Amino acid sequence: MESEKFWDARYREQPKSWGDDPNIFLSQIDLKGLSSAVDLAGGNGRNSLWMASQGLKAENVDISSVALEQFLDRAEQREIADKCLATQADAINAKFQLTPELLVIAYLQIPADQFEKAFHNSLAQVANGARVFGVWHAIENLEHGYGGPPSKEVLVSEGQLRKLTEKYSWKDLKIENRNREINTDDGLKIAIDVVLEGTLSS
Ligand SMILES: C[S@@+](CC[C@H](N)C(=O)[O-])C[C@H]1O[C@@H](n2cnc3c(N)ncnc32)[C@H](O)[C@@H]1O
Structure with a gap:
């Protein structure tokens, strides 16, 4: 509930926080x-909108109803509303409308115990042989990178992701830190993200 209020206020005040373009990775x-994707914690939808523009049916599942209203408005403006679904839910127990062939989790920064629940709850609902893509502010970003949450408890590590993924069987699985360039008023900065890419065995 607190989290919902926090994010609703954040989207009302700063609707342009994450920009128009999808995450670079x-x-x-x-x-x-x-043909289908769930974008968990998709916010006001830059990644869902991009996937919908590429022809996928995209379901954005987020705790903030304000973010989801903004997402659906943006989908209307881009004339891709027929490809977009919105589900207001907490990631730890969200029930998806779609059985997606692709699961995207971008910058869902919640404490490790909640993150673990959200991860397993999501993977339980994907299609056989689904692809999974995730990106988070890495733990290393706190000391060596730009931006991101200032609190260690919501940052994600490669080791944490290896542990979460080990109970599934994968055709391919890559977990690695990657540098992301950000142009700021003070010049180019580097953020350190941790990225997960894999395909579940069917
Ligand atoms: C940093 S934003 C990222 C938004 C989007 N994924 C992007 O990359 O543009 C984090 C998002 O997580 C959502 N969120 C936070 N806690 C959540 C939870 N427990 N369940 C679902 N969404 C959550 C917030 O509402 C917010 O939209």
Whole structure:
């Protein structure tokens, strides 16, 4: 409830926080052959909107109803509303409308125990052989990177992701820290993200 209020206020005050473009690492993945995606904690929808513009049915699942209203407005403006679904729910027990072929989790920064529940709850609802893409502010970002949450308890590590993924069987699985460039008024800065990419065995 607190989290919902916090994020609703944040989106009312700063609707442009995450910009219009999809996350750089998500935009580099090949969507060929995929028809549906769930964007967990998709916010006001930059990643869902991009996937919908590529022809996928995209369901944005977020705790903030304000973010989801903004997402649906943006989908209308881009004339892709027929490809977009919104579900207001907490990631730890959200029930998806779709059984997605692609699960995207971008910058869902919640404490580790909640994150673990959200991860397993999501993977339980994807299609057989689904692809999973995740990106988070890495724990290393706190001391060595730009931006991101200032609190260690919501930052994510490669080790944490390895542990969470080990109970599933994967055709391929990559977990690694990556540098992301950000242009700021004070010049180019580097943020350290941790990225997960994999395909579940069907
Ligand atoms: C940093 S924003 C990222 C938004 C989006 N994924 C993006 O990359 O543009 C974090 C998002 O997580 C959502 N969120 C936070 N806690 C959540 C929870 N427990 N369940 C679902 N969404 C949550 C917030 O509402 C917010 O939209």
